[in-house]
């Protein structure tokens with residue numbers, strides 16, 4: 001509507017004024033797949049982020065409704081909805097950060113790889129739009145199997161001549177949230193005080209929590225290590241089975257994605273010391289893509305950290321073999 005157009009323009013003006021005065025710039029964020037189980041709560045959480053000045057919600061169904069709903073929250077970001085392929089380019093033009101939870105989720109009995117055929121096509125189309133309309137945006141890719149959708153996105157961007165490995169980040173921090181939560185339960189402490197690096201991939205045995213590097217420093221019995229590793233690797237399946245056909249993790253994932261997007265925006269703003277685990281192009285192992293701790297900055301994942309010393313249990317060879325089997 002003309003009013004929304006006006007609001008977006010005035011929000012952009014505010015952002016420019018703010019920038020001119022050296023204040024927080026306010027970023028433009030798009031969520032693709034915004035009407036889904038993850039997309040809706042994620043839209044709400046991103047609307048609450050003070051770093052966001054414009055929020056574009058795109059989906060092939062129901063996005064105008066979600067946008068109208070979220071737009072009534074009295075926070076700063078101006079919200080606009082975009083429906084269907086003909087509006088994809090408008091949704092993407094000028095974005096600083098694009099978050100992609102579009103695709104189908106798992107049902108009981110399915111692995112993340114079963115999703116590959118459908119989600120690969122969806123991600124390809126969306127990334128072609130990004131390459132055309134906002135080639136410098138940071139991309140947070142949530143659609144599963146992340147182990148394969150990230151390499152696919154990289155190929156699309158390479159073909160378009162816009163590929164910057166630092167700007168393409170697979171969202172794997174739900175594995176970290178789960179690890180922090182389950183470890184805190186075992187230690188009997190607050191999950192907010194726990195930091196567990198989780199490396200490798202984002203599917204079953206490719207998810208490797210580095211329990212030898214948990215902060216605060218602690219030790220686990222062999223039984224605890226087996227229990228925790230198994231529960232963290234199968235946290236997604238735990239939710240899929242509990243939802244019994246109604247989808248996979250949505251609320252915890254939306255929380256994780258909002259937290260990750262906030263870290264990316266703080267990096268874009270130039271904050272120092274922003275470190276998160278993410279599945280990125282990597283030289284940490286022989287694998288072309290790998291999840292590990294990365295430092296987020298103005299250019300995206302500006303530094304990929306080495307894994308540090310691993311325990312015997314955290315065998316890198318086993319992990320590389322499992323990841324190799326799963327890469328497409």
Ligand code: NAI
Nearest residue numbers: 033035036037038059060101102103104105142143144174
């Ligand atoms: P959902 O089915 O509830 O929502 C997906 C949304 O994507 C729907 O609104 C659908 O209309 C939309 N969509 C489908 N095709 C599209 C297209 N071409 N363009 C734009 N939007 C399109 O699924 P949910 O639960 O939100 O999961 C989304 C994805 O996230 C799944 O692939 C799921 O496996 C993945 N996921 C990833 C996690 C991670 O840790 N990275 C954790 C949990 C889920």
